[in-house]
Amino acid sequence: MLRFLYNYSLSIIWGILMLLLMGLPSDDLPNTNYFEGFDKLAHCGFFFVFTVLLLRGFILQWKGRGSKIKTFIVVLFVTSFLAFGTEAIQLYFSFGRMADWWDIFADYMGIGMALMAYLLLHQRKQGY
16 A cells, blocks of 8 residues: 555645645636636646656556556546546636636646657566
8 A cells, every 4th residue: 555655646746736726716826827828738737747647656556567558548537537527626616716628628638648658658568
């Protein structure tokens, strides 16, 4: 259990940070209108980093010998759940914030970039 928590600790911390930031009321957030679409870029970046950290946890947990397809599917499921979960939090529990389908699209862009990089760049270790 400790090994599991150690391997996934960065992704757990990043996920909690994402939930906190995306669940805050809009009055508590600083003005981030630096340019049009900054919000979507932030969503894409947050989910890219989260997906990379989650993939890192899988690689460490399985010592680089896990199935690429199984890892891909599990990470896609977990990140999809978090993408829809953050929008549900914004819709139902956060005052002054609205859920937006374009936010989910931006989330999936970040998720997709990380998963494609994993499929293209990660090489499985050969068994002993």
